Amino acid sequence: MFGYYLELAWRGLRRNSVLTALMVLAIAVGIGASMTTLTVMHLLSGDPLPGRSGSLFYAQVDTDPSPEQRKQPLDKLDYPTAMDILNAHLADRQTVVVDSAVKLRAPDASLPPLMPSMLSTTADFFPMFDVPFQYGGPWRAEDDDKHARVAVISADLNARLFQGANSVGRTLRLRDTDVRIVGVLAPWRPSPQFYTVAGGRFAAGKTADFYSKPQDVFTPFTSGLEINDGNFYQFTCWLPPSTPGHLQNAPCVWLGVWVQLNSPAKVTAFKRFLDGYAAEQHALGRVVRPQNTRLRSLMEWLDFNGVVPSDVRLQTWLAFAFLAICLFNTIGLLLAKFLRRSGEIGVRRALGASRAAIFAQCLVEAGMVGLLGGVGGLLLTLLGLWVVRGQPVAFADLAYLDGRMFLLTFALAIATSLIAGVLPAARASRVAPGLQLKTL
Numbered sequence: 001m002f003g004y005y006l007e008l009a010w011r012g013l014r015r016n017s018v019l020t021a022l023m024v025l026a027i028a029v030g031i032g033a034s035m036t037t038l039t040v041m042h043l044l045s046g047d048p049l050p051g052r053s054g055s056l057f058y059a060q061v062d063t064d065p066s067p068e069q070r071k072q073p074l075d076k077l078d079y080p081t082a083m084d085i086l087n088a089h090l091a092d093r094q095t096v097v098v099d100s101a102v103k104l105r106a107p108d109a110s111l112p113p114l115m116p117s118m119l120s121t122t123a124d125f126f127p128m129f130d131v132p133f134q135y136g137g138p139w140r141a142e143d144d145d146k147h148a149r150v151a152v153i154s155a156d157l158n159a160r161l162f163q164g165a166n167s168v169g170r171t172l173r174l175r176d177t178d179v180r181i182v183g184v185l186a187p188w189r190p191s192p193q194f195y196t197v198a199g200g201r202f203a204a205g206k207t208a209d210f211y212s213k214p215q216d217v218f219t220p221f222t223s224g225l226e227i228n229d230g231n232f233y234q235f236t237c238w239l240p241p242s243t244p245g246h247l248q249n250a251p252c253v254w255l256g257v258w259v260q261l262n263s264p265a266k267v268t269a270f271k272r273f274l275d276g277y278a279a280e281q282h283a284l285g286r287v288v289r290p291q292n293t294r295l296r297s298l299m300e301w302l303d304f305n306g307v308v309p310s311d312v313r314l315q316t317w318l319a320f321a322f323l324a325i326c327l328f329n330t331i332g333l334l335l336a337k338f339l340r341r342s343g344e345i346g347v348r349r350a351l352g353a354s355r356a357a358i359f360a361q362c363l364v365e366a367g368m369v370g371l372l373g374g375v376g377g378l379l380l381t382l383l384g385l386w387v388v389r390g391q392p393v394a395f396a397d398l399a400y401l402d403g404r405m406f407l408l409t410f411a412l413a414i415a416t417s418l419i420a421g422v423l424p425a426a427r428a429s430r431v432a433p434g435l436q437l438k439t440l
Helices: 002-015 017-045 079-088 141-146 155-162 206-211 221-228 264-283 298-305 310-339 342-350 355-389 403-429 433-438
Strands: 056-061 093-101 117-121 133-136 150-153 171-174 177-185 217-220 256-260 293-297
Touching: 017 310, 017 355, 017 403, 056 079, 056 264, 056 298, 079 093, 079 256, 079 264, 093 221, 117 221, 133 155, 141 221, 150 155, 150 171, 155 177, 171 217, 177 221, 217 221, 264 293, 293 298, 310 355, 310 403, 355 403
Parallel strands: 117 217, 150 177
Antiparallel strands: 056 256, 056 293, 093 117, 093 256, 133 177, 150 217, 171 177
């Protein structure tokens, strides 16, 4: 029976080609607009570490000495607090992160000096965040303690300096210090760059920066302090540093601390440790608000910072509003199409077809319109994503259609057309056969 309905639907579509084209176009344009923005939203709001994010947490202690009440601690930590947390060794893995720009030269490469971004961190950073390697691997934990002059570089930087060859063992010069390359990352693009997220809720437009490419150079935190001290980005300072260029004792917050906790009991114990540490520091006069500590999971931290740009959210809502307009237009066109065939429907009813059969036939025809509209919508979605990739935004190169969004395109197109077809199909199924036969 379904095959018979398909045959009737195909004949109906061919019979009124202008109406059919208008309906397919309405569905295609609505689907193209909504799926373009929905795909961008999906890429920007997804879990950057599926399966691992639930065990990764961002630690916060309020070390701001100002007396006014504060609902939330600052997004970063000062140096003493960050080091005290790391030295407690209570997590399964733990790392500190801070980024900066650095002057770089490669003695083996015939290129002028570069100013890439550098992340100073610890050896646990790479296994914690499942960072892939193309050549070599991360430095060892003892290299952090020894202030070793080693580095890991990105695939992009390796391609620029060494044409993508295995550069492990070669030398880079960071400012005035030579470092040895121990590892080269495979192409890696976390979306967003979650490990440096901070302050997104405070500055309009800042969230787009969270989708930039990862840093090109990774060095041990202790080595980075010695190589590039004075050039690290500070989140905020409440007094000017007493010694310019040295942040270890500066009244500034500038470090992020991530911990990996593999069980709920460890999460509870670590939060208890943060509370106890803040109370201890309050007794010493260094912390004003000891109750103001937080331990947020990776996804909670991203949500707290509002990492999806507000203009992307607005565009998504506007696109779905436009899809609703296309839906109402399609309802009107289907209603006109089905009612123009009242005589044919009356004959079918007189020959014994039930209202349910007429309703099903009309819905099949609406679904076929949706399928054709889905094909057009897919082409418009690909065109829309191509336009997005040409925009001057940090996340532009991420705008590609994956398998899930490909299937959703057709599912949304067919669902939209079926919803649009319910009212016209119901109206057509109630055509009085006797009255229609008299007019033939």
